[in-house]
Amino acid sequence: MARYGFVIDLKRCYGCYSCQVACKAANHTPKGIDWAWCMPAETGSFPSALRQMLPMVCQQCDEPPCMEVCPTGATTQDEFGVVHVDQHLCMGCKYCIMACPYGSRQTIGGWDTYFPDAEGDLDPYEAYAKARWEEKNGYGMASKCDFCTDRVAEGRQPACVDSCPAKARFFGDLDDSESEISILIRRERGFQLNPEFGTNPSCYYLPPR
Amino acid sequence: MRPNLQAQTKWRWGVATYLFLVGTGAGAYVVGVFADFLGAGWTDVAKIGVALGFPLVTVACLFKVSELGRPYNAWRAGMMPGTSWMARGAILLTAFLGVSFLHIVLWLWPFSGALAGADGLRHALGILGGILAIGTSFYTGILLASNKPIAFWSTAMLPVLFMLSSLLSGLMAVVLVGLIAGLPFAGAIASLEHIIAALLVLKALVVTFYLQGTHRTPESRASAQLVLHGKVAPLFWFGVALVGLAVPLGLGFLDLFHFYGGATGGIAVLASLCGLAGGFLLRQVILAGGIHAPLRAGRFEIALPIV
Numbered sequence: 001m002a003r004y005g006f007v008i009d010l011k012r013c014y015g016c017y018s019c020q021v022a023c024k025a026a027n028h029t030p031k032g033i034d035w036a037w038c039m040p041a042e043t044g045s046f047p048s049a050l051r052q053m054l055p056m057v058c059q060q061c062d063e064p065p066c067m068e069v070c071p072t073g074a075t076t077q078d079e080f081g082v083v084h085v086d087q088h089l090c091m092g093c094k095y096c097i098m099a100c101p102y103g104s105r106q107t108i109g110g111w112d113t114y115f116p117d118a119e120g121d122l123d124p125y126e127a128y129a130k131a132r133w134e135e136k137n138g139y140g141m142a143s144k145c146d147f148c149t150d151r152v153a154e155g156r157q158p159a160c161v162d163s164c165p166a167k168a169r170f171f172g173d174l175d176d177s178e179s180e181i182s183i184l185i186r187r188e189r190g191f192q193l194n195p196e197f198g199t200n201p202s203c204y205y206l207p208p209r
Numbered sequence: 210m211r212p213n214l215q216a217q218t219k220w221r222w223g224v225a226t227y228l229f230l231v232g233t234g235a236g237a238y239v240v241g242v243f244a245d246f247l248g249a250g251w252t253d254v255a256k257i258g259v260a261l262g263f264p265l266v267t268v269a270c271l272f273k274v275s276e277l278g279r280p281y282n283a284w285r286a287g288m289m290p291g292t293s294w295m296a297r298g299a300i301l302l303t304a305f306l307g308v309s310f311l312h313i314v315l316w317l318w319p320f321s322g323a324l325a326g327a328d329g330l331r332h333a334l335g336i337l338g339g340i341l342a343i344g345t346s347f348y349t350g351i352l353l354a355s356n357k358p359i360a361f362w363s364t365a366m367l368p369v370l371f372m373l374s375s376l377l378s379g380l381m382a383v384v385l386v387g388l389i390a391g392l393p394f395a396g397a398i399a400s401l402e403h404i405i406a407a408l409l410v411l412k413a414l415v416v417t418f419y420l421q422g423t424h425r426t427p428e429s430r431a432s433a434q435l436v437l438h439g440k441v442a443p444l445f446w447f448g449v450a451l452v453g454l455a456v457p458l459g460l461g462f463l464d465l466f467h468f469y470g471g472a473t474g475g476i477a478v479l480a481s482l483c484g485l486a487g488g489f490l491l492r493q494v495i496l497a498g499g500i501h502a503p504l505r506a507g508r509f510e511i512a513l514p515i516v
Contacts (some may be wrong), residue, residue, distance in 0.1 A: 041212075065357065098499070193506055
């Protein structure tokens, strides 16, 4: 059975936020919810200071702490290692938000329009996004990235991978030693975030220069 | 460059109230059950303690449910006891509510005669409820301590601190209600004041050890900085240290050693109110000091967006 994984090449990412916007468009996430996002980081000091973007998605941990703490069984892991939330079971206790080391679980109480100055009803596109969000996720639950499961089932790549202009994101099967991501991890010494928590994430990063 | 670590914002006053009321209710019940073993002079204290457990924990649960994003799913809270401490807590709370309700109904009201003469049965029920109460107050600490990314919470000292604080809050609630109900400041109530004074000293030591233990990681040091010198510091120094520990301890000594010329219990009421406020604020301070570990990517350390 495949174990889906991500590789993000920090050498290639230049922080254009395409992944963040593509994820919003594909998953209709409301304002304040970002299943894929980028964070700028700095290290060192002048004249050897370094700036780096860190693109984030849910790390789809092999040992997901959010699933471990979920009291209702709303958080589950499928046969591909992807962690899902059942909106009908979640009670919105936010325990998973506390337990996730990566900030991947997010919650929102209601739809906050992207265009607060606009008068009248939501425009048709935002109204569509709101309806889709309410249908698939809704409010008060701790939502998360699911590696674009619907798109992957159709044979497509996750939206953030498809949209990355720098080709910094790779999606594939971690269990297949000959897959592109497995080769990249081996060849370029891919690493996981915060290994000290023992979660064994399915998302690997290739080191920056 | 050090990341700008931010405290979590999702668990605040509502959860602090829940943790405090669960702890106080469970603590009062344990005091009541223990007092029931001490003989006739302690009957009033025993009845007050047992009577406080159920209502306080019920109100706590209502706070928790109202704080949920989807309260209508609250009934599912105990579905995953194999892995989730919140699920285990939900089961413990339900069991405690059942036993403590039965204890009240059969001993105090409306069937007050049912257990009045049956000491063995009443004690057995009390022991069962007491075990559940201890588990319940222990759970409030474990609930936070099980979050590994928040090093300020993820320590064995936290359940110990919450257990101690629960017992102390329970004792103070019993003294407060007892004095308001007209019990004299003598005998059992005066003895409880001695225990409270000793536990206040112990709590001050445990709080000190707890904060001293935060040097382990950058995020727990940031938490300690926030609590001792940052935005949360006024709440900690004024609310927990002064109102919650120093004032009740000082007033307790005044009462116990009759420095003001005679024990009336009025000062004990004030001391209990201060101590209870301190117990509540302690939970809030600990919640407000919770900071997630930064993301560590090679040489980079990046603070999570505000959680």
